[in-house]
Amino acid sequence: MHSMPTIAQQAAALREGRGSSVALTEAALERIHAPAGEGARVFTRVYADSARAAAHASDVLRAAGLSRSGIDGLPISIKDLFDVAGETTMAGSVARQGEPVANEHAAVVKRLLGAGAVIIGRTNMTEFAYSGLGINPHYGTPLNAWDRGTGRIPGGSSAGAAVSVTDGMAVAGIGSDTGGSVRIPAALCGLVGFKPTARRVPTTGTLPLSTNLDAIGPIAPTVACCAHLDAILSGQDYSPPAPAMLRGLRLAVPATVALDGMDAHVAALFQAALTRLSAAGVLVHEIPIPAFAGLASINAKGGFIAAEAWAWHRDLIARAADRYDPRVVSRILRGKDMSAADYLDVVHARTRWIAEVETSMAGFDALIMPTVPIVAPTVAELATSDDAYFRANGLMLRNPTLINFLDGCALSIPCHESGTAPVGLMVAGPALSDQRILSVGLAIEACLSAVLRR
Helix, strand or coil, X not given: CCCCCCHHHHHHHHHCCCCCHHHHHHHHHHHHHCCCCCHHHHEEEECHHHHHHHHHHHHHHHHCCCCCCCCCCCEEEEECCECCCCCCCCCXXXXXXXXXXXXXXXXXXXXXXXXXCEEEEEECCCHHHCCCCCCCCCCCCCCCCCCCCCCECCCCCCHHHHHHHHCCCCCEEEEEECCCCCHHHHHHHCCEEEECCHHHCCCCCECCCCCCCCEEEEEEXXXXXXXXXXHXXXXXXXXXXXXXXXXXXXXXXXXXXXXXXXXXXXXXXXXXXXXXXHHCXXXXXXXXXXXXXXXXXXXXXXXXXXXXXXXXXXXXXXXHHHHCCHHHHHHHHHHHHCCHHHHHXXXXXXXXXXXXXXXXXXXXXXXXEECCCCCCCEHHHHHCCHHHHHHHHHHHHHHHHHHHHCCCEEEEEECCCCXXXXXXXXXXXXXXXXXXXXXXXXXXXHHHHCCCCC
């Protein structure tokens, strides 16, 4: 794992003339193309020529005293479901070969380019974003930087996004999160991932999985990096969030569902994090959230994702079902059997469910729980067994999905000791509490990093 400089550190080096965007971009491209590296599995397309041109332009503007943003000149990767003008968006599949090309860039790609980002390439993902594991039978599976010799999953669906950052191929990666697809790879790869309140970042030009749940967010080395990128993606002026005061902060640990099935490593590190936070004056309360136990039954017929994925994919499946990953198409096909009434049941249940959860959370500054309850399994064990694949997938998606259904926002912050299996701590809040969650996340990250990974 490369030591990962932050956006602020990289920007300062450029500003102070201790480096150039061209040099950063060449170093990223060198890592991408290293024969022994993961680049061929991390990227489905590398924009070497346009990245070099963008980096050169950034250096020229900087020399003239002009800077477009704090990410001007920094290599950023984008997930393979964002439109790029003139290309067919493949979304980690081969089923869309020959489909029409995009006429214009996705809204978030336009915002990144406007901020001066050097878009280094498109990152590999679970096909059509429909799994939390990151395994891709078409383009290969990028291996987690932790215990790479054993060959562990990166988490998904934004698999390549996370590995592009751990391996120094990008300063940050932009992914999507429908049921944890930013937070899961962040947790398994030792990074920070942020899922914003969905409506804050436009999904125009993004290939959908579930229009009700899809959110676009960053995977990066730190909470501050994610806050910076979130401002750009959401079209806001960036001002660095101040860390919340730890003393007196009220954090709720959901005792319902979210703590089930933890392996010994995750359980020990989660408890150590709570102990550390309590020692710093945080008021940590374990509370029941009865509604959490009801989500599985609300989604029993497939929920928003199966229904909305089927609506989008039905024509493509009619033409090209045999070109899909069988483990993806089988889940999309569940939506075929849902009626309009089934779908409306989920819509109405969600409104009630959100109200119940928000009532349970009232009086707390944030929820805190393990992002995922287990460490990264090996690719081999999941590739060879459907049972192991779907069991692991269910565990990965379980906690993050609670926040997508809540229409909330959440960070995954590393809470493991250096050299051990990465573990993510999820800090979450209701809709539009994004700035508070980022502030709380900054404080928690500072508290934990003193004794943990850095």
